[in-house]
Amino acid sequence: MEFKWLETQLGEFIELKRGYDLPNKDRAEGDVEIISSSGSSGFHSKAKVKGPGVVTGRYGTIGKVFYSESDFWPLNTTLYVKDFKGNHPEFVYYFLKTLNFLQYSDKAAVPGVNRNHLHKTWIKVPADSSGQRKIAESLSALDKKITLNTQINQTLEQMAQALFKSWFVDFDPVIDNALEADNPIPEPLAERAAKRQAMWAADNEATPERLPTEMRRLFPDRFEEDEALGWVPAGWNTKPVSQILEINPRVKLSKSTVAKYADMKSVPTSGYMIDEVIEKSYSGGAKFEAGDVLLARITPCLENGKTALVDFLDEGEVGFGSTEFIVMRGKGELRTPYVACLARWEEFRQHCIQSMVGSSGRQRIQNACFDSFYVALPECEKPLHLFDRLCGANIRMMTKNRMQTEALTKLRDTLLPKLLSGELQLPDAEAAVDAALEAKTA
Numbered sequence: 001m002e003f004k005w006l007e008t009q010l011g012e013f014i015e016l017k018r019g020y021d022l023p024n025k026d027r028a029e030g031d032v033e034i035i036s037s038s039g040s041s042g043f044h045s046k047a048k049v050k051g052p053g054v055v056t057g058r059y060g061t062i063g064k065v066f067y068s069e070s071d072f073w074p075l076n077t078t079l080y081v082k083d084f085k086g087n088h089p090e091f092v093y094y095f096l097k098t099l100n101f102l103q104y105s106d107k108a109a110v111p112g113v114n115r116n117h118l119h120k121t122w123i124k125v126p127a128d129s130s131g132q133r134k135i136a137e138s139l140s141a142l143d144k145k146i147t148l149n150t151q152i153n154q155t156l157e158q159m160a161q162a163l164f165k166s167w168f169v170d171f172d173p174v175i176d177n178a179l180e181a182d183n184p185i186p187e188p189l190a191e192r193a194a195k196r197q198a199m200w201a202a203d204n205e206a207t208p209e210r211l212p213t214e215m216r217r218l219f220p221d222r223f224e225e226d227e228a229l230g231w232v233p234a235g236w237n238t239k240p241v242s243q244i245l246e247i248n249p250r251v252k253l254s255k256s257t258v259a260k261y262a263d264m265k266s267v268p269t270s271g272y273m274i275d276e277v278i279e280k281s282y283s284g285g286a287k288f289e290a291g292d293v294l295l296a297r298i299t300p301c302l303e304n305g306k307t308a309l310v311d312f313l314d315e316g317e318v319g320f321g322s323t324e325f326i327v328m329r330g331k332g333e334l335r336t337p338y339v340a341c342l343a344r345w346e347e348f349r350q351h352c353i354q355s356m357v358g359s360s361g362r363q364r365i366q367n368a369c370f371d372s373f374y375v376a377l378p379e380c381e382k383p384l385h386l387f388d389r390l391c392g393a394n395i396r397m398m399t400k401n402r403m404q405t406e407a408l409t410k411l412r413d414t415l416l417p418k419l420l421s422g423e424l425q426l427p428d429a430e431a432a433v434d435a436a437l438e439a440k441t442a
Contacts, residue, residue, distance in 0.1 A: 005422060006127035011119030014092055017082035018058065018115065019074035020048050033068060037061040037077040047071030052089040054081045056096055059112040063101045067093040079115050087125075091132035094139050095125060098417050124421070131426075135419050138430050142412040145437060149401040153271055156398050157344070160391040164341035167219075167387060168375065172196065173211050174233040177221035186223050186231040218383045232376040239377065241348075242370040245339060246329040251287035253318045258282075260312060260319040264301055267294065272309035272340060272395075273402040277319075286325040290315055291336040293343050295352075297365040298324040303353060307343050309336070311399040326365060333381040337391035348373060411436050 010016075022034060022044065030045030037057025051070040057063065058079040067090065074080040084092060104118050105111040126132050166172040175193050178185055185193040200210065210216075220234045228238045253259060259282050266276040272293075288294065290313040296306035301324065313319050330339045342348055355369035378384065415432065418424035 003126040003131040003422070003426075004128065005124055007122065007124050009119060010121040010123050012085075013087060013123060013125060014081050014085055015083040016079040016115045016118060019055070019076050019078040019080055021076045022073060033070065033072045034075060035066055035068065035072055035078060035080075036075045038064065039066055041075065044073050046073075048073045049080055049082075054089060054093045054096060055079070056101065057113070058115065062105055062111050062113060065093060065096045079113065079118075086129060088129045088132035088136055090136035090140060091126075091129075094136060094416060095123075095420055098420055134426055135429075138426065138433055139412055139416060139419070141433055141437065142408045146405050146408050146412075149405045150271075153273065153398045153401050156394040157271055160337060160394045161341055161344055163387065163391060164338070164345065167383065168338075168377070169345070169347075171219075171223075171233055171376075173216050173219040174221065174223065176210060177216055177219055178223065181221040183222045186225070188231055189223065215386065218380070218386060219378070226376070228374040229376055233378070235380075236376045236378050238374050240371050241342070241373045241375065242367075244331055244334055244375065244377065245342075245370070246331060247367055247370055248286065248327050249292075249329050251289060251318055251327075253282050253287050253320060255283060256281050260317070261285075262294070262308065262310075262312075262319065262321040264296065264306065264322040264324055267296065267301075267306040267308045269305040271398075272307060272311075272344075273398065274308045274312065277312050282320050285320045285323050286327050287318055287320045288325075288327045289313060289318055289329075291329070293328040293336065293339045294321065295326045295328055295343050295365075296324060297326045299356060299361065299363040302349070302356070302365065305349075307340075309340055309395065309399075311395070311402070324364070326367075333384045334377075335384075335388040335392070337388050337395055338384065340395065341391070342375070408436060 019035075027034070027042065028045035030043055032044045032047045033040055034042045034044050035055045037059060038061040049072055051068050051072060053068045053072055053074070055066045055068065055072075055074050055078045057077060059077045061077075081089070081092060099118075099121070101113050101118075102111065104113050104121070126135065170192060171189070172192075175185065175189060175196055177183075179193060179197055220236075222234045223231045224234045226232045226238045232238060258279055260277050261280045261282075262274050262277055266274050268275065286294070288310050290310055292310040294308040294310065296302045296304075310319065328339050328343060330336065351373045352365050352369055355372075356363040356365055358364050411432065415424065415429050419426065419429050
């Protein structure tokens with residue numbers, strides 16, 4: 001499809017307007033998204049702008065562009081599209097992502113973008129909205145799959161975390177076995193036992209399936225009291241984390257060796273998947289291998305949830321990262337799925353946070369805190385092997401989705417400037433998108 005191209009100034013294409021103040025004290029509970037220069041920043045009870053809308057940072061974070069299908073509130077640190085002037089909103093979103101906003105910055109210590117300067121920028125765009133829509137649809141197909149992958153990974157993580165808590169924190173299979181054997185339930189576990197008993201008695205469609213009998217046989221049917229943790233499954237051992245994990249295990253990597261590197265900023269605040277891995281010469285930092293788990297040790301990264309899985313190295317390959325990572329690796333029968341779930345367990349994280357020391361704003365976890373956090377583990381390795389098999393499948397799927405997302409993101413970012421400059425024709429772009437989606441989902 002050949003487009004008729006229009007050369008014009010940005011201000012003739014769209015009208016940008018500064019966002020609106022909304023102090024925290026004035027925010028009310030609601031479902032209207034608040035968008036700042038760095039993205040979603042909470043919710044409010046009422047909107048300032050009708051969706052769909054496009055927002056970019058004018059102050060603070062420069063260069064990011066955000067799209068909102070629904071009504072929203074753009075903060076004062078942003079510019080939003082007040083008038084699309086008949087142009088396709090989603091195309092405008094993709095087009096603005098190609099602009100170098102920093103060249104319109106005032107170069108101050110905290111950069112700011114002048115919308116009047118932006119409006120005078122000469123641009124080249126498809127003249128009619130139907131052509132704009134076709135370009136937007138092609139690129140959007142990639143973004144929708146990327147979003148779906150993110151949602152799937154969130155669900156997979158939640159499933160693994162729920163199983164970890166059920167087996168190793170709440171001891172649900174042991175409670176079920178004890179109830180079936182008519183063995184006594186300790187008082188601290190009585191309420192949960194009653195809930196599970198009522199749940200099985202109800203036997204409705206919302207009731208989750210109980211573990212199959214052969215799986216429940218891997219767990220005991222009674223509890224015993226432990227000095228460190230209270231009531232735990234009979235025959236299980238209680239140990240501090242420092243005895244079940246290797247903390248910052250010794251890994252060899254010679255100075256100046258080029259290796260894969262993960263920075264703290266690339267580690268997510270939710271999920272395990274690192275956003276960006278580069279290669280550079282090793283000069284220091286935390287060293288790790290495939291299957292290790294990275295835990296941020298410094299404030300506020302730990303409080304924000306930064307945790308990552310090393311799933312981007314080959315077997316035997318060594319990588320490195322920020323000096324503010326704690327590297328965690330399971331000993332013996334404890335594999336990556338258990339360590340990853342432990343690192344995300346809120347009770348464990350709160351213990352780490354409460355043990356941080358140092359000056360305000362630079363507090364760090366001390367390795368000694370792992371000596372005082374206890375967990376209960378089965379003496380028989382079979383429940384651990386089963387957990388590793390079930391949750392390991394989740395982690396492998398999460399890694400596959402991450403790799404697919406990286407490939408689709410790279411394709412989108414390659415196609416975007418070529419489509420918007422006319423260098424690449426739409427049929428060729430659509431064919432590339434279709435091929436990528438089919439190949440990656442096969």
